Amino acid sequence: MLNRFQFARLRGFRRGKKRAAEAEEARRSREKNEAAALDPSVTREGLPGQTTAGSSETPLERSGGPSGRRSGDERIEGLLRRHQEQRGLEAPESLHRSNGGAAAPASPAPSGAPAEVVPVEQAVKTSTEADSGAAERTRIVGAVLPAAPAPNGISAPENVTKTARKPALEPAPAEQRVRLVEGLKATTTARVVCIASGKGGTGKSVIASNLALLRARQGERVLLIDFDAGLANAHLLLGLAPPHDVGHVMEGTVSAREALVEGPHGLKLLAGGVGRQSLIDPTRRELDRLFKALRPLEDDFDLIVIDHGAGLSYSTVAHLAAASTLVLVTNHEVTALSDGYALYKRAKLVNPEIRVGLVVNRAPDERLAMDAWNRFRGASHKFLGHAPELIGWVPADPVISQAVQLRKPAVLSFPESAAAKAIGKVASWAPMDHARTTTPFYVKARRALR
Ligand SMILES: Nc1ncnc2c1ncn2[C@@H]1O[C@H](COP(=O)(O)OP(=O)(O)OP(=O)(O)O)[C@@H](O)[C@H]1O
Numbered sequence: 001m002l003n004r005f006q007f008a009r010l011r012g013f014r015r016g017k018k019r020a021a022e023a024e025e026a027r028r029s030r031e032k033n034e035a036a037a038l039d040p041s042v043t044r045e046g047l048p049g050q051t052t053a054g055s056s057e058t059p060l061e062r063s064g065g066p067s068g069r070r071s072g073d074e075r076i077e078g079l080l081r082r083h084q085e086q087r088g089l090e091a092p093e094s095l096h097r098s099n100g101g102a103a104a105p106a107s108p109a110p111s112g113a114p115a116e117v118v119p120v121e122q123a124v125k126t127s128t129e130a131d132s133g134a135a136e137r138t139r140i141v142g143a144v145l146p147a148a149p150a151p152n153g154i155s156a157p158e159n160v161t162k163t164a165r166k167p168a169l170e171p172a173p174a175e176q177r178v179r180l181v182e183g184l185k186a187t188t189t190a191r192v193v194c195i196a197s198g199k200g201g202t203g204k205s206v207i208a209s210n211l212a213l214l215r216a217r218q219g220e221r222v223l224l225i226d227f228d229a230g231l232a233n234a235h236l237l238l239g240l241a242p243p244h245d246v247g248h249v250m251e252g253t254v255s256a257r258e259a260l261v262e263g264p265h266g267l268k269l270l271a272g273g274v275g276r277q278s279l280i281d282p283t284r285r286e287l288d289r290l291f292k293a294l295r296p297l298e299d300d301f302d303l304i305v306i307d308h309g310a311g312l313s314y315s316t317v318a319h320l321a322a323a324s325t326l327v328l329v330t331n332h333e334v335t336a337l338s339d340g341y342a343l344y345k346r347a348k349l350v351n352p353e354i355r356v357g358l359v360v361n362r363a364p365d366e367r368l369a370m371d372a373w374n375r376f377r378g379a380s381h382k383f384l385g386h387a388p389e390l391i392g393w394v395p396a397d398p399v400i401s402q403a404v405q406l407r408k409p410a411v412l413s414f415p416e417s418a419a420a421k422a423i424g425k426v427a428s429w430a431p432m433d434h435a436r437t438t439t440p441f442y443v444k445a446r447r448a449l450r
């Protein structure tokens with residue numbers, strides 16, 4: 001016979017498994033619906049063969065049915081039943097319905113429900129397992145459901161500084177240049193904007209390098225950090241050949257300041273490493289060392305633009321956990337939208353305060369760009385209860401590729417082109433002017449690693 005403690009443990013274990021199975025099922029169902037909402041080729045009724053969340057199947061049936069239940073479960077339930085019979089207790093609820101399968105319906109996919117929020121550390125720790133069941137289970141078990149959906153905007157930022165900026169493509173005369181942190185430098189650090197995407201090749205580096213350049217031309221002290229671990233190319237887009245990169249800083253060969261190179265209009269670049277294993281798969285300790293080394297740079301600049309690699313790497317999620325603003329770059333295709341949505345969801349999970357702006361890059365025309373935006377916004381509102389804001393769309397323009405060949409960003413080489421003008425609009429996204437907090441960015445990013 002089980003003693004009281006063994007009984008409590010077994011019951012807790014069984015309940016935990018049941019809850020995890022239900023949560024897993026709800027998550028799967030929600031993800032199918034999210035995919036359908038982003039894909040114009042799928043009707044509103046859902047994907048072919050899709051199991052609806054509100055079906056009368058029990059979670060157990062949907063995850064293999066009673067016959068698919070593992071022997072361990074049966075053994076545990078048997079033990080519990082025997083124990084309860086011996087003690088005259090009520091049988092476990094699932095035993096009442098075990099033969100008929102007429103259990104209460106599964107909890108429906110939380111359409112319109114707020115996203116689960118987990119402690120940053122936990123979410124960061126599970127981020128590298130992005131789509132594995134194990135990661136999701138960990139996430140759901142540790143979830144904290146907020147009482148109300150996270151608002152789209154962020155709470156009033158600390159130390160908001162108004163920026164008197166010039167029109168995006170017009171260089172400011174040197175004497176009129178505005179130093180944003182003059183007088184505040186001793187107490188505040190650089191504003192940081194992360195540029196990321198779910199899918200690769202959406203145009204992050206093109207947007208990041210042009211945006212950084214436009215801001216530098218307006219008189220801000222701008223640093224572009226190429227954080228595309230191991231596959232960096234921002235230096236090529238800017239026509240620079242830096243002797244050092246992020247990898248050297250991580251190894252401690254040079255200081256972060258020594259690794260910087262100067263580009264057009266005084267823009268500084270910290271290049272990413274190319275083909276370095278340590279950058280492709282850094283350990284937590286290595287990242288912590290790197291973040292610590294990057295921290296002093298925040299005192300030297302007004303704006304730091306971070307160009308990330310595609311997807312949800314450990315370092316990207318740590319950055320997102322600390323960032324105030326994220327420029328999410330997508331294309332109009334469903335694959336890019338779906339991956340971008342996953343990144344948006346994760347960003348809000350690890351950092352509900354983050355302000356996210358969407359750029360639909362390389363769009364064939366405005367109609368397709370707006371259609372993509374409407375689908376993204378619709379799915380976000382429906383399944384997360386909030387959505388990013390649209391910063392703008394950039395047309396697919398051959399001058400971008402020519403500019404890459406010339407190693408001179410389009411805003412300099414083809415300033416009158418449609419793409420350069422559209423990127424100018426992206427560069428004037430107002431939240432980037434307010435993305436400052438009293439706690440330095442890399443202090444927060446280091447905390448997120450723990
Ligand atoms: N608006 C545009 N019009 C035409 N071509 C574009 C546009 N934006 C980007 N491209 C092209 O798309 C390709 C990928 O761009 P980029 O390297 O910026 O993508 P990325 O998102 O940084 O890729 P990765 O995920 O590998 O870092 C480049 O060859 C670039 O010339």
Ligand SMILES: [Mg+2]
Binds near residue numbers: 228233308
């Ligand atoms: Mg890139």
